Amino acid sequence: MYDAGLSDCHIQILEQFQVRANLIVPVLKGSELWGLLCVHQYNNPRRWQLAEIEFVRKIAGYFAVALQQTEQLEQNQSQIALLAQVAAQERALARQKALVKITNRIRQSLNWEIICQTATEEVRQLLETDRVTIYRFNPDWSGDFLFESVVDGWKPLVGVFPTIADSHLMENQGGRYAANETFAIPDIYRAGHADCHVALLEELQARAYAIAPIFEGDHLWGLLATFQNSGPRQWRADEVELLAQIGEQLGIALQQAKYVRQIQTQSVELKQTLEELQQSQLQLIQNEKMASLGQLVAGVAHEINNPVNFIHGNLAHVNEYVTDLMALARCCQQTKAQSSEDIRAFQEQLKTVDLEFIQEDLPKILTSMKFGTERIREIVLSLRNFSRLDEAEVKPAHIHEGIDSTLLILGHQIRACSDQQPVEIVKNYSDLPPIECSPAQLNQVFMNILLNALDALEVTTQAQVNSNNSQFRDYIPRIWIDTQIYGPDQVEIRIRDNGIGIDEANKTKVFDYFFTTKPIGKGTGLGLAISRQIIFEKHGGELSFNSISGQGTEFVIRLPIQLKK
Known part of the structure; x- marks a missing residue:
């Protein structure tokens, strides 16, 4: 290494490792330098042979190939792990979809x-x-x-x-x-x-x-x-977990099916109960109709009885007049023979007949009898309008006709309410269009409200008779009936009396079934309850009241001009 021309710092590093000779071959990873393969000689210098150098180069090449294979293996393992993760996610998604599908089916x-x-x-x-x-x-x-x-x-x-x-x-x-x-x-x-x-x-x-x-x-x-x-x-664990989740959902479906069976059973029972209630309700309505019919018949009988009695009483006079006139007619026929005896007999017959009186009284009697029959016909027509038995249940009808028919039928009760003076009826009718309704049912409502008003006025007039209180001195029993258009598509009927009014404690009970303040046998306690049902349920309207104890009561009816389909 001392003859290699290395720098001093490089020589010092090699001396630390006691290196005297070394062989260094690069290790490439693809085209990049990954590292070095170093072979060291420690104890003495060494001249490396070409075969040694080539051998180390081959080892470096093998190492480079191993590096590439390792990298590829890691990539493959990563891909495998990713694919496994994707597969797991797909399975989880499929499980979730199946679970959602089954859950939705259970709900639906x-x-x-x-x-x-x-x-x-x-x-x-x-x-x-x-x-x-x-x-x-x-x-x-x-x-x-x-x-x-x-x-x-x-x-x-x-x-x-x-x-x-x-x-x-x-x-x-x-x-x-x-x-x-x-x-x-x-x-x-x-x-x-x-x-x-x-x-x-x-x-x-x-x-x-x-x-x-x-x-x-x-x-x-x-x-x-x-x-x-x-x-x-x-x-797999996820497969067993899915099975458990589906089992839970089936348990929910079981509970749901159980509740459905209970609801179906209750529905049948409720339907039976509803039918029984409807039958009871129909019976109550029928009872109220019969009670109202009793009052109606009593009034109508009295109304018809007067003209009938008058006609019946005059029949004897008419019969007498007709008998006399028939006798005169026969005498007239006999006088055609010009017998003096027949003429004398006719003159005697004339003395027994007040012909001038008959000529004056008979037309009056016939006119009165005609008036009586017209009165009976008018009452019967009003009764027919009141009941509307020959017409469709729902049809366009004039409210005022129903009110007037009811008042006519209640004429006797109106006159008999007070011994002192009859009830004064004050009508203030607006111009109303025909409304779609059940006329017979509305007439029943009018009758119920008017009968309650007459009962209240009767109590008040009786108090007038039994008291010296000055507040009753100028008392006149009255019923006010006002009609008007209410809003864009309703009519309003107000029926007010100046009777005794309703106590505060009883105001919440007015529309309750069987509630009445009348004596036993005089009222069923069904009239106003059924009236409210007719207005609210049958016609989609409103029935309310205002009352001040001692001053009177006002009932307010609001009805749609056209019934909702």
């Missing part, structure tokens, strides 16, 4: 059979196994296969394989599965199973299997099992 479907069939098919395709089954435990912990997806060529188990009475599962009530454990066996012949267990698995055509529990709430309901029939299989 209420059919337990469809859910189970979908789950077994999806799991079998995803895990690429020969069979996936759903197995249900019986109360004694024996079990049966309920659903399966199986590759062609393997015999089915569902509906074919008999009930399995596994002594271990029966004695331990589900064994490890009751503790929510999964179980995977790569080869039944290397698992240490008892001979009877292996024989059972052979009947199932299984060589490898993985099982996850299915819970219904806290109760072990059954098992989700996948079988590899064609040969052993080393189950």
